[in-house]
Amino acid sequence: MARYFVELAYKGTNYHGWQIQQNAHSVQEEINKALSTLLQEEIMITGAGRTDTGVHAEQLFAHFDSIQPIDAAQLLFKLNSFLPTDIACKQIFEVKEDDHARFSATYRTYEYRISTTKNPFTTELAHYFPYKLDVAKMNEAAELLIQETDFSCFSKSKTDTFTNMCHITEAYWKNHNEQLIFTITANRFLRNMVRAIVGTLLDVGQQKIKVEELTEIIASKNRSNAGKSVPAHGLFLTKIGYPFLKEVKG
Amino acid sequence: MARYFVELAYKGTNYHGWQIQQNAHSVQEEINKALSTLLQEEIMITGAGRTDTGVHAEQLFAHFDSIQPIDAAQLLFKLNSFLPTDIACKQIFEVKEDDHARFSATYRTYEYRISTTKNPFTTELAHYFPYKLDVAKMNEAAELLIQETDFSCFSKSKTDTFTNMCHITEAYWKNHNEQLIFTITANRFLRNMVRAIVGTLLDVGQQKIKVEELTEIIASKNRSNAGKSVPAHGLFLTKIGYPFLKEVKG
Numbered sequence: 001m002a003r004y005f006v007e008l009a010y011k012g013t014n015y016h017g018w019q020i021q022q023n024a025h026s027v028q029e030e031i032n033k034a035l036s037t038l039l040q041e042e043i044m045i046t047g048a049g050r051t052d053t054g055v056h057a058e059q060l061f062a063h064f065d066s067i068q069p070i071d072a073a074q075l076l077f078k079l080n081s082f083l084p085t086d087i088a089c090k091q092i093f094e095v096k097e098d099d100h101a102r103f104s105a106t107y108r109t110y111e112y113r114i115s116t117t118k119n120p121f122t123t124e125l126a127h128y129f130p131y132k133l134d135v136a137k138m139n140e141a142a143e144l145l146i147q148e149t150d151f152s153c154f155s156k157s158k159t160d161t162f163t164n165m166c167h168i169t170e171a172y173w174k175n176h177n178e179q180l181i182f183t184i185t186a187n188r189f190l191r192n193m194v195r196a197i198v199g200t201l202l203d204v205g206q207q208k209i210k211v212e213e214l215t216e217i218i219a220s221k222n223r224s225n226a227g228k229s230v231p232a233h234g235l236f237l238t239k240i241g242y243p244f245l246k247e248v249k250g
Numbered sequence: 251m252a253r254y255f256v257e258l259a260y261k262g263t264n265y266h267g268w269q270i271q272q273n274a275h276s277v278q279e280e281i282n283k284a285l286s287t288l289l290q291e292e293i294m295i296t297g298a299g300r301t302d303t304g305v306h307a308e309q310l311f312a313h314f315d316s317i318q319p320i321d322a323a324q325l326l327f328k329l330n331s332f333l334p335t336d337i338a339c340k341q342i343f344e345v346k347e348d349d350h351a352r353f354s355a356t357y358r359t360y361e362y363r364i365s366t367t368k369n370p371f372t373t374e375l376a377h378y379f380p381y382k383l384d385v386a387k388m389n390e391a392a393e394l395l396i397q398e399t400d401f402s403c404f405s406k407s408k409t410d411t412f413t414n415m416c417h418i419t420e421a422y423w424k425n426h427n428e429q430l431i432f433t434i435t436a437n438r439f440l441r442n443m444v445r446a447i448v449g450t451l452l453d454v455g456q457q458k459i460k461v462e463e464l465t466e467i468i469a470s471k472n473r474s475n476a477g478k479s480v481p482a483h484g485l486f487l488t489k490i491g492y493p494f495l496k497e498v499k500g
Contacts, residue, residue: 011370056371080368085378088368118330118338120261121306125371128335 003097004070005063006031006045006079007090012056013124013233014086019050027051027087031062034082038075039066048101048240049108052192054232056125059090061240063101070094099244107169108189109239112182112198112230119178126179127234133205135173135180140211141204142171142182144218145197152221154196164190164221173201185239192229200227253347254320255313256281256295256329257340262306263374263483264336269300277301277337281312284332288325289316298351298490299358302442304482306375309340311490313351320344349494357419358439359489362432362448362480369428376429377484383455385423385430390461391454392421392432394468395447402471404446414440414471423451435489442479450477 008031016024020032028045035043047062072092079089115126116133145168152164168186175181182198200217203209209217209227217225258281266274270282278295285293297312322342329339365376366383395418402414418436425431432448450467453459459467459477467475 009370011373085368085373086370088370118335120259120336120338121375123261123335 001065001067001097002070003063003065003095003099004072004092005061005095005099005101006092008057008060008062009088009090010057010060011086011124012051012054015053017051017053017055018047018057018060027057028062030083030087034079035064038078038082039068039070041067046101048105049189049237051235051237052232055235055237056233057237059239060237061101061105061242063095063099095244099242104242104244105240106243107185107187107239107241108237109170109183109185109241110189110194111236111238112184112194113234113236114180114182115178116180117178122179124233127231129180129202131206133180133202134207135175135205137207137211138173138201138205141201141214142173142184144211144214145171145184148215148218150221151190151193151197151218153218153223153226154193154200155190155223156192166190166193171197183238194235195229195232196223196226198230198234202230203227251315251317251347252320253313253315253345253349254322254342255311255345255349255351256342258307258310258312259338259340260307260310261336261374262301262304266303267301267305268297268307268310277307278312280333280337284329285314288328288332289318289320291317296351298355299439299487301485301487302482305485305487306483307487309489310487311351311355311492313345313349345494349492354492354494355490356493357435357437357489357491358487359420359433359435359491360439360444361486361488362434362444363484363486364430364432365428366430367428372429374483377481379430379452381456383430383452384457385425385455387457387461388423388451388455391451391464392423392434394461394464395421395434398465398468400471401440401443401468403468403473403476404443404450405440405473406442416440416443421447433488444485445479445482446473446476448480448484452480453477 010027015027018027020026020028031045043064045062045064048060051057076092113126115122115128149165151166155164166186166188170185173182260277265277268277270276270278281295293314295312295314298310301307326342363376365372365378399415401416405414416436416438420435423432
């Protein structure tokens, strides 16, 4: 038996998220179906994490085990022909048997993309938000996040996690191609956390919340003190780091 | 009465093209409906040209006449709020009464975008074509187009045009952001012409047609000698030129 990593990218618009579930269309289900058919054995893929309904992934690693020797280049070609057009596989490669897509990952990076002007070509790939924003203040607030570790205030109340501790290593806003993009990297994220953080930082940018108040909101550990969650379709999982992988993206 | 130009952009995926028609959803109909509602008078907009079902526009100018004085900035804001998310209005400005969106236009530029690798984010905005292409040969063939004037061989047989003469001023392929893009500018285009040219140049790129043969195909004036039309969703109207307008796009 050998273990393989696959690097995937998908547009989340037509999926109820990554995770397989009854009576809903998921990315994981599509991959399982494709690999099981192509390899003629039952394949169960394990992703680095979940993405919610409508959230996109520019890079998501997943692993699977197979009992047969695999020609990775050939499988990659067949897999891309078999998968729907909104799911792409970038690479397939063998790893050690205890390398794990979820548990071996050391960091995840998300981007939240905001379209500040109406753009008919990114309606499903960016959140349209044409209001005045103080980006300098939003970046001040983003920097405060790096000093914090308990993000209960940005977490959905009903989750099955044991801890709300996360270590954020980068969090900043930048303008790029007529979009305002928030980049955030952490060892782990709580359910709905990025979208709640972005909603709160947009409140800062609109002077509804002062930068200093953010520290109090986080200390309160109360979700209702933070801002509203922004819509899913602006959120992209963009990078996942593993100690045994060289950087695949610049 | 005064005449106004509007600069529009739209994603063609959900429309049966620009032109208003019975029992089909068109961009023109959406604009007429929006302007008539906002101005409380019956507005009929005239576009620079038609786009077919599924074809996109990054820049299309259209004009309308109104019997009332218009605050262009305010109307622009309201129009973008009223129009669906896949149609955007970039600007509205008054022109002279005999300036005409269609007849005053001196050139149109189209781009055809090909995705050479599977990209889940451009499934509706580029034609996925992962086969080997000799782009140098395709550019040699594209250059030949500039010397020709009768493009009957690339025209749908049943059209209501009186002449198949067009003056092409630029036609070339370039690589840009993991896409292979064909740019073509002419004073006018025949129905389906760009998609038939691109299909024929892809045949050249795949060595199915020799560069020299293109001249014979054009001379034959016979549509069945040229290559197949490529799908609509890779085609973008990108620029329209008017003598009284400064370049709006770089």
